[in-house]
Amino acid sequence: MNRRFEEVDKRFEALISEMNRRFEEVDKRFEEMDKRFEAILEQIREIRVELAGLGGRLGRGFEDLVRQTLKAVVGAEVKEVKRLIMWDEKGEVYGHPENVEFDAYASNNEKFLIEVKSSANKGDVLIFNKKAEWAEKTLGKTRKILIAAYVEDAAYRECIQLGITVISRNIVPQEKEEDTLRL
Structure with missing residues (x-):
């Protein structure tokens, strides 16, 4: 054992x-x-x-x-260009309180709100315009400028309607209707 x-x-x-x-x-x-x-x-x-x-x-x-x-x-000659962040306490832009950001803000006798994109579609333009209209309540009248390498045709037409100046190398034509699938 x-x-x-x-x-x-x-x-x-x-x-x-x-x-x-x-x-x-x-x-x-x-x-x-x-x-x-x-x-x-x-x-x-x-x-x-x-x-x-x-x-x-x-x-x-x-x-x-x-x-x-x-x-x-x-x-327009401006001395200073800065990124601009404003607090939307009432949530008017995004539906809830949030910072509203602009890629650039410049001023001399005029005030400029500038959005910079590699490419811009109609949705980008509408959001930029909504932000800019909200900011104008505080800043006063501004000149809205979209700078983009490529802008879709529909976005470009929307900019013209909304009074947004577009600076771009290419306006991309809208797709043909037969190339679009709608659900």
């Missing part, structure tokens, strides 16, 4: 020894993963610093671009 207990004890000791060895391996793996994770976090911090610097340079470049565009296309 004692011999059996001794054999069972040996097996348990062997199992415990094996489990301890495996736990040590897992601990080593976790330590290695922690080191890799810390290295990745450090890289993310470095990227954030670089992006912040780049964002500042791009912001100044954007400001200059808008300033030059206003002068060339609209004939």
Whole structure:
């Protein structure tokens, strides 16, 4: 009987020894993963610093671009171009209280609200116009300008109706009706 207990004890000791060895391996793996994770976090911090610097340079470049565009296309000289954020406490624009943001705001004798898009569709135009009309309650009369690389034809026509100045390289023709699936 004692011999059996001794054999069972040996097996348990062997199992415990094996489990301890495996736990040590897992601990080593976790330590290695922690080191890799810390290295990745450090890289993310470095990227954030670089992006912040780049964002500042791009912001100044954007400001200059808008300033030059206003002068060339609209004939208006402005000293300062800033991003504009206004608080809509009553939720008139989005249906609930929210910040209303404009890509650029500039003023001299005139006030300019500027929306910048890579491409603009009719929905973009309607939202920009709604935001601008709301902002005019505080700012007074503004000149609305849409700057976009591409503007859909329907969006361009909507801009004309709403009195929004469009600065764009391309007005994209509307799709043919036969290419459209309506449900």
